[in-house]
Each structure stands twice: as C-alpha cells, then as structure tokens.
Amino acid sequence: MSQKIAIDTEFITVGQFLKEVGIIGTGGQAKWYLQENSIDVNGEPENRRGKKLHKGDTIVAEGQTFEIE
Numbered sequence: 001m002s003q004k005i006a007i008d009t010e011f012i013t014v015g016q017f018l019k020e021v022g023i024i025g026t027g028g029q030a031k032w033y034l035q036e037n038s039i040d041v042n043g044e045p046e047n048r049r050g051k052k053l054h055k056g057d058t059i060v061a062e063g064q065t066f067e068i069e
Contacts, residue, residue, distance in 0.1 A: 002058065002065040012068065014039070015049035023062055037061075 005012075005020060012020070015030035024033050030049035039046055039061040041053065053059065059066045 002067045004069050005066050006069050007055065011052040011054050013049060014041070014046060014051045014053060017053055017059065017066075017068075018049075018061070021061070021064075021066060 003021070005017070014034070015024075015027050018024045018030050018033060018039075019027050024030055034047045034049055039059060041051065041059050042057055053068050055068050057068045059068070
C-alpha cells in the first residue's frame with residue numbers, strides 16, 4: 001500500500017518531496033541524502049534533487065512507497 005501525497009501545483013521536485021514526507025529536514029539536505037541513499041521514481045533509480053515529480057508518479061524511499069496525486 002502506498003502513501004498518497006497531494007500536490008497543488010503541476011509538479012514537485014525530488015528535494016521538495018523528501019522534505020514534505022519528512023525524510024530530510026531541509027531542502028538543502030537533499031543533495032547529501034541522494035548521494036548516500038537511493039530512491040526509485042516509477043521503478044527507475046533517481047539521484048537528481050531537481051527531478052520533477054508529477055501526479056501519478058510513484059516513489060520508493062526508505063522502504064516506503066509514495067504516490068503523487
């Protein structure tokens with residue numbers, strides 16, 4: 001089962017997403033987090049903090065699955 005993350009804009013960046021779900025405390029920590037940890041976006045590894053996430057995207061991070069809606 002995935003957690004639903006609602007956004008009010010066209011997209012959210014990976015860095016903003018990580019902060020929104022509480023994996024990191026500040027947006028600036030995203031760069032270092034992604035150097036040390038892997039996340040998957042729609043089944044593909046992703047390490048760019050500026051990658052745009054859109055509604056319908058599925059993200060796996062810290063063993064949890066999230067869906068942008």
